[in-house]
Amino acid sequence: LRDEKSAENGTPKRTRDIWFTERDEHIALSLKHHGKLYEEQSDFQKVEVYETLAYGNMLTLDGLVMCTEGDEYVYHEMITHVPMLTHGQVKKALIIGGGDGGTARELLKHSDVEEVVMVEIDSKVVEASKRFLPGISSELENQKLNLIIDDGIKYVRESVDESFDLVIVDSTDPIGPGEGLFTEAFYRDVYRILKPSGVMVTQSESPRFNQKVFKEIYACYRKIFGDANVHCYLAYIPTYPTGMWSFSYSTKGGKHPVKDFDNSRVLSFVEANTLNYYNPHIHKAAFALPNFVQEMVALN
Numbered sequence: 001l002r003d004e005k006s007a008e009n010g011t012p013k014r015t016r017d018i019w020f021t022e023r024d025e026h027i028a029l030s031l032k033h034h035g036k037l038y039e040e041q042s043d044f045q046k047v048e049v050y051e052t053l054a055y056g057n058m059l060t061l062d063g064l065v066m067c068t069e070g071d072e073y074v075y076h077e078m079i080t081h082v083p084m085l086t087h088g089q090v091k092k093a094l095i096i097g098g099g100d101g102g103t104a105r106e107l108l109k110h111s112d113v114e115e116v117v118m119v120e121i122d123s124k125v126v127e128a129s130k131r132f133l134p135g136i137s138s139e140l141e142n143q144k145l146n147l148i149i150d151d152g153i154k155y156v157r158e159s160v161d162e163s164f165d166l167v168i169v170d171s172t173d174p175i176g177p178g179e180g181l182f183t184e185a186f187y188r189d190v191y192r193i194l195k196p197s198g199v200m201v202t203q204s205e206s207p208r209f210n211q212k213v214f215k216e217i218y219a220c221y222r223k224i225f226g227d228a229n230v231h232c233y234l235a236y237i238p239t240y241p242t243g244m245w246s247f248s249y250s251t252k253g254g255k256h257p258v259k260d261f262d263n264s265r266v267l268s269f270v271e272a273n274t275l276n277y278y279n280p281h282i283h284k285a286a287f288a289l290p291n292f293v294q295e296m297v298a299l300n
């Protein structure tokens, strides 16, 4: 047992010294927690929620951190507002994965979006998020959201051509049910269902931590969308391995995320909403890549 200062009044409170550790072969990330709030083995993965001291409630799948209440805003704001404010006229959006609800919550801040389809394979993730991550899952009952519990790969394969303005792949890592979301066949289907000015955004792992996957998926995006239409951007997420996280922005024939940046559109959105990370400077700066990342994605 250790003494911790209570958040409310600064008095010492006794806390058991228990740690959650996400382990890789060579590195690990640990968060101290008060205990496990939820544990369920679904048909696809082990779904758990921990009450961490530093980052609030945390969702993990098969022992890997998916999101925490304390820093989820970085990931969800960046995966959403960068494509939304670049495209500028998204009416119909598709989220693949995203069962915690954070991406849907951010998308629905854009009042001109008419429909958001979200295809999450695991109902247990949605259930756990509704119970223990209320601030993240807050828009899962929104009338504009069509939540489908199914395999996103199958959904995209069966969708009609040119039916979405934006597809966001808010997936797990390329293991378990998310594996097929990192394949050329899947990305080709996403390309097919995008409208001519449509955009695909994916969480594209950590350039430091997941080097092989990172390089492979960018080569794949360039093959499908063309070199000039693929861009990588970065954000800093303390509870993901190495803290440096990447997203890909690929467009069929639509706007360039930096050259076509519309400052007044971004400013009016930012001023009308309470955001914790995204702003006009961050939007542009996120596409400035360190040399080693530029080499890995082979983009200019």
Ligand code: SAM
Residues within 6 Å of the ligand: 061, 065, 066, 067, 075, 096, 097, 098, 099, 100, 101, 119, 120, 121, 122, 125, 150, 151, 152, 153, 170, 171, 172, 173, 176, 177, 178, 179, 180, 181, 203
């Ligand atoms: N922010 C997280 C990260 O990068 O660690 C990812 C968010 S998590 C909510 C991703 C979701 O993708 C999970 O809930 C998982 O169940 C879902 N998922 C994995 N494979 C899927 C598939 N084939 N179709 C639909 N959803 C899938």
